[in-house]
Amino acid sequence: MSIASQDAGIRTGRVARTFIYLVLLLFALFYLLPLYVMLVNSVKPLSEITGGGMMSLPQVWTLEPWAKAWSTAQIGVEPTGLRPYFWNSISMVVPAVAISTILGALNGYVLTKWRFRGDTILFGLMLFACFIPFQIVLIPMAAVLGTLGLSGTTAGLVLVHLVYGIGFSTLYFRNYYAVFPTELVRAAQIDGAGFFRIFWRILLPSSGPISVVCVIWQFTNIWNDFLFGASFASGDGAPMTVALNNLVQSSTGVKEYNVHFAGAILAALPTLLVYIVAGRYFVRGLMAGSVKG
Amino acid sequence: MGFLDIDNATKSYGAVEVLHKVDIAVEEGEFLVLVGPSGCGKSTLLNMIAGLEDITSGEIRIKDQVMNGVHPSKRNIAMVFQSYALYPNMTVGQNITFGLEMHGVPKPERDKAMADVAKLLQIEQLLDRKPGQLSGGQRQRVAMGRALVRNPDVFLFDEPLSNLDAKLRVDMRTEIKKLHQNLGTTIVYVTHDQIEALTLSTRIAVMNGGYVQQLGTPKEIYDTPANLFVATFMGSPSMNLLPVKIVAEGDTLLAETTSDAGAPVRLAVHAPSDALKSFAGQTVTMGVRPEALTDVDGADQRSTHVERFSNTVTVTEPAGSDTFVTTTIGGVECIARMRADTDARPGQPSEFAVNMEKAIFFDPKTEDRIV
Ligand SMILES: Nc1ncnc2c1ncn2[C@@H]1O[C@H](COP(=O)(O)OP(=O)(O)OP(=O)(O)O)[C@@H](O)[C@H]1O
Ligand SMILES: [Mg+2]
Numbered sequence: 001m002s003i004a005s006q007d008a009g010i011r012t013g014r015v016a017r018t019f020i021y022l023v024l025l026l027f028a029l030f031y032l033l034p035l036y037v038m039l040v041n042s043v044k045p046l047s048e049i050t051g052g053g054m055m056s057l058p059q060v061w062t063l064e065p066w067a068k069a070w071s072t073a074q075i076g077v078e079p080t081g082l083r084p085y086f087w088n089s090i091s092m093v094v095p096a097v098a099i100s101t102i103l104g105a106l107n108g109y110v111l112t113k114w115r116f117r118g119d120t121i122l123f124g125l126m127l128f129a130c131f132i133p134f135q136i137v138l139i140p141m142a143a144v145l146g147t148l149g150l151s152g153t154t155a156g157l158v159l160v161h162l163v164y165g166i167g168f169s170t171l172y173f174r175n176y177y178a179v180f181p182t183e184l185v186r187a188a189q190i191d192g193a194g195f196f197r198i199f200w201r202i203l204l205p206s207s208g209p210i211s212v213v214c215v216i217w218q219f220t221n222i223w224n225d226f227l228f229g230a231s232f233a234s235g236d237g238a239p240m241t242v243a244l245n246n247l248v249q250s251s252t253g254v255k256e257y258n259v260h261f262a263g264a265i266l267a268a269l270p271t272l273l274v275y276i277v278a279g280r281y282f283v284r285g286l287m288a289g290s291v292k293g
Numbered sequence: 294m295g296f297l298d299i300d301n302a303t304k305s306y307g308a309v310e311v312l313h314k315v316d317i318a319v320e321e322g323e324f325l326v327l328v329g330p331s332g333c334g335k336s337t338l339l340n341m342i343a344g345l346e347d348i349t350s351g352e353i354r355i356k357d358q359v360m361n362g363v364h365p366s367k368r369n370i371a372m373v374f375q376s377y378a379l380y381p382n383m384t385v386g387q388n389i390t391f392g393l394e395m396h397g398v399p400k401p402e403r404d405k406a407m408a409d410v411a412k413l414l415q416i417e418q419l420l421d422r423k424p425g426q427l428s429g430g431q432r433q434r435v436a437m438g439r440a441l442v443r444n445p446d447v448f449l450f451d452e453p454l455s456n457l458d459a460k461l462r463v464d465m466r467t468e469i470k471k472l473h474q475n476l477g478t479t480i481v482y483v484t485h486d487q488i489e490a491l492t493l494s495t496r497i498a499v500m501n502g503g504y505v506q507q508l509g510t511p512k513e514i515y516d517t518p519a520n521l522f523v524a525t526f527m528g529s530p531s532m533n534l535l536p537v538k539i540v541a542e543g544d545t546l547l548a549e550t551t552s553d554a555g556a557p558v559r560l561a562v563h564a565p566s567d568a569l570k571s572f573a574g575q576t577v578t579m580g581v582r583p584e585a586l587t588d589v590d591g592a593d594q595r596s597t598h599v600e601r602f603s604n605t606v607t608v609t610e611p612a613g614s615d616t617f618v619t620t621t622i623g624g625v626e627c628i629a630r631m632r633a634d635t636d637a638r639p640g641q642p643s644e645f646a647v648n649m650e651k652a653i654f655f656d657p658k659t660e661d662r663i664v
Contacts, residue, residue, distance in 0.1 A: 183376050186340075186343075187374060187378040189364075189365045190371065192396050193391075197395065
């Protein structure tokens with residue numbers, strides 16, 4: 001990989017290189033523009049925005065919109081801000097990501113190292129989960145949650161995301177473990193390690209990159225989900241995305257764009273953080289298996 | 294009853310039978326080598342002994358205990374894999390003691406066992422490293438350490454040297470042999486390298502196509518191969534196989550062929566068996582190892598029966614200690630092993646000596662040796 005790109009780098013001339021960087025810079029600016037707009041408008045008073053200065057830096061800097069979005073904005077019945085919904089999302093996303101990742105790893109382990117008759121078909125069926133559009137399952141899922149007595153609860157939402165997430169997490173781990181040497185498992189068997197011991201002591205310690213990929217993927221998807229949150233969570237139990245929508249859509253009074261911008265950034269912050277912290281593992285993990293060594 | 298009994302063991306994958314009624318009894322302290330070309334079922338048989346593959350039919354017993362269905366960790370065996378299979382996330386020390394830990398051996402005992410093995414294999418300074426920081430030869434040692442520390446009844450090796458470079462392979466070969474001599478353990482060792490098989494083993498099972506072709510000591514396998522497959526597979530350069538006509542002349546039996554000039558070459562057979570006599574008048578295949586086909590001065594001094602003939606040399610290949618000389622007899626290219634300073638020259642006629650004590654005969658139809 002790196003050698004190939006180095007070679008290409010040496011061969012391209014200086015002019016071409018400058019051109020490439022210019023184009024890249026342009027793209028970067030293009031993508032950063034919305035972020036810029038959101039940031040500057042979230043720290044200026046509403047009057048400056050309605051006065052038509054969308055692109056300009058604030059004349060008066062203020063953190064008030066952030067404070068308001070977080071703790072006092074009117075979203076539900078009470079003026080609570082986004083704070084309770086943020087915790088709703090956290091208490092949904094953490095168990096959903098953790099459990100789907102662990103189950104995905106276990107599935108991948110079984111599907112590659114404890115093969116059984118029909119395992120490929122089973123895996124194919126699990127992959128289906130990655131391709132079923134969300135809308136199709138809304139009504140059956142509501143019925144299932146109702147039967148289980150989980151309608152409108154965070155636990156119910158966790159279950160929905162779990163079911164949807166396992167397809168992807170299984171896919172990731174299965175492909176990762178498929179190239180994991182089976183001889184290691186056999187050696188561990190001879191050494192006397194059982195099913196779970198082999199998993200904990202041999203496979204999991206070597207699964208860092210793929211776990212990061214899986215966690216990032218699940219976290220982003222579940223955190224950003226709107227449809228399931230809007231369908232299966234009731235009022236106070238709604239996740240962040242639904243609350244943000246309610247904040248922005250609220251029809252009473254003036255539209256406080258600065259508060260909306262601050263709220264939107266707050267809603268995006270956790271995923272951003274996950275990417276910044278674990279991003280380089282993400283790329284490394286995606287490459288793992290595709291390139292040897 | 295042997296120490297390790299493989300009793301009519303068969304292995305099938307679905308409808309395909311890849312091992313056919315393998316029957317081998319291994320004595321305690323024996324070094325059995327399974328050798329054969331790729332895909333002949335060596336690893337499958339080894340994995341069946343280890344318990345990593347089921348036995349389709351037949352039985353495998355260790356110390357008279359039936360092992361069919363017994364978990365690998367309960368068989369008191371240890372295995373060294375071709376890829377070494379060292380746990381990448383553990384240090385060398387942890388790799389070596391993992392098996393003991395899994396068997397519930399207390400830490401002080403584990404550490405003592407590890408220290409002993411590390412000393413034996415001279416890997417004491419590597420104990421804190423990860424496998425990724427070791428050279429191939431060091432990994433090999435660690436893999437052997439992991440097997441030794443358990444003090445198993447049977448050691449299983451699956452092509453343990455095939456990932457090493459030529460020099461290291463020879464060194465490790467000697468080391469494994471020393472280890473076996475010092476510890477007296479029972480070993481089953483898989484390789485496709487016939488030199489490894491001959492140098493290491495006390496007995497060899499030559500396999501092909503899921504059948505054991507011959508089971509015997511290295512000398513038996515080398516000197517009296519049971520059939521043409523074993524004859525050509527073992528030995529390098531491989532055995533010369535000449536079509537000869539068997540002619541009875543009074544009391545003596547002659548093997549007749551022609552030199553490249555078309556002159557008859559008549560070689561008296563040494564101590565002919567009755568079976569061979571019954572082939573009189575027919576063409577059979579005579580097998581002569583390159584070292585039994587030499588220049589006259591290089592012929593085995595202890596042999597009581599050396600025949601000579603003259604033939605043209607086609608190619609000479611000096612190989613340092615010997616010179617390999619190619620010549621065509623009876624329309625077949627043969628390789629003779631001559632002294633390094635032989636005066637055989639390509640295109641020139643030369644005198645050849647055949648050690649008839651070492652000549653063997655095969656039935657060209659069944660490909661079995663005529664005994
Ligand atoms: N899971 C399987 N399903 C079907 N056939 C198999 C399976 N595993 C092995 N075989 C077949 O069994 C035969 C023996 O395989 P085995 O691995 O024992 O060969 P080997 O002698 O160890 O060869 P090598 O020297 O290449 O390692 C081969 O023909 C192989 O194709
Ligand atoms: Mg093999």
